[in-house]
Amino acid sequence: MKTLAAQVITPEDLLKHWQGHRALTRNVIEAFPEKDFFEFSIGGMRTFSKMADELLAIAVPGLKGIVNKEVKPFTEGSEKLIFKAQYLEKWDEATAEINQYWEKLSIEDFSANFNLFGQYEFPIYQNILYFIDNEVHHRGQGYVYLRALGIEPPFFWER
C-alpha cells in the first residue's frame, strides 16, 4: 500500500486545478458565436455544444456518483439546451455543485476504487484526472473550431 506521506497533490489543489480548467472552458463556450456553438464542426466531429453536453454529463453526475457511492450509467443530454446562455447557466450551477460534493470526499476516498458510470473501475483520483483530461482534450478541439472561425480563443494559461 502506498504511504500517504509520499503524495504530492492535496484535495484542495486538485479541486482548484479542475475548477481553473472549468473556468477556461466556460470562456471558450462564451467565445463561440451562438450559431456556431450549435452548428460548426470539422471533419465530422461533434459541435462544441455536443462536447459541452458530454462535459456537463460527466462532471457533476460523475462526482455525485463517487460521493454517494452510487453506480449509475452515463446519460448525456437528458435536458435539451438550445441557447448558449443555458449552457453557461448550467456550467455555473455545476461549478457550485462540484464544490459542494468535493467537501464530502475524504482523503482516503481518493485512492479507493470506484466503478464510474458502471464502466470505469479505477481509483477515484484517476477518475477525477480523467474528467479534467477529457475536458482539456475537447476544449483543445474547441480552440481549433474557434481558429477556423477566425476567432481568437482565450489564453490557455488564463484560468
Add this chain to the structure above:
Amino acid sequence: MKTLAAQVITPEDLLKHWQGHRALTRNVIEAFPEKDFFEFSIGGMRTFSKMADELLAIAVPGLKGIVNKEVKPFTEGSEKLIFKAQYLEKWDEATAEINQYWEKLSIEDFSANFNLFGQYEFPIYQNILYFIDNEVHHRGQGYVYLRALGIEPPFFWER
C-alpha cells in the same frame, strides 16, 4: 503549510499519468501521414510537428531545470527535425530521460516553487500538471487535424 497526510497523488502516479499521456501523443504523431505532419494545419495554427517541437522543448528541458534547480530560458527547435521518424526517436529518448530525472525528485520538491524557464514561478507539481495539460490541449488539436484529414485518431483512453 499543508500537511503531507492530506494529499492524494503519489509521485509514481503522477509520472505514470504523464508517461501514459506521452504514449498516446506518440501514437498521434505516428497516425499523421509524413507530409501532413509537417504541412497540414487549420485556421492559421501551427502544424502538428511544430506542436511536437514545443512538447519536446518543454518536457525534458523543463524537468531537467526543475531537478537541477537551474533556470534556463525556453528554447524550441534548437535541433531541426525533418522526418517523423526523428520525432519518434526524440520522443522515446525523452521518455527515458523523464524517468531518470523523475527519480531525483524528492517528495518535498513537488510543493517547492520553481521559476520554470525563468518565466513561470509556481510550485513544481503545478509546473508538471501544466506540462501534461499543455500536451493534452495540443494533442486534442492534433485529433481535429487527423479527423479533417479523414484519419481516425487513436482512442483517447488508450495510454
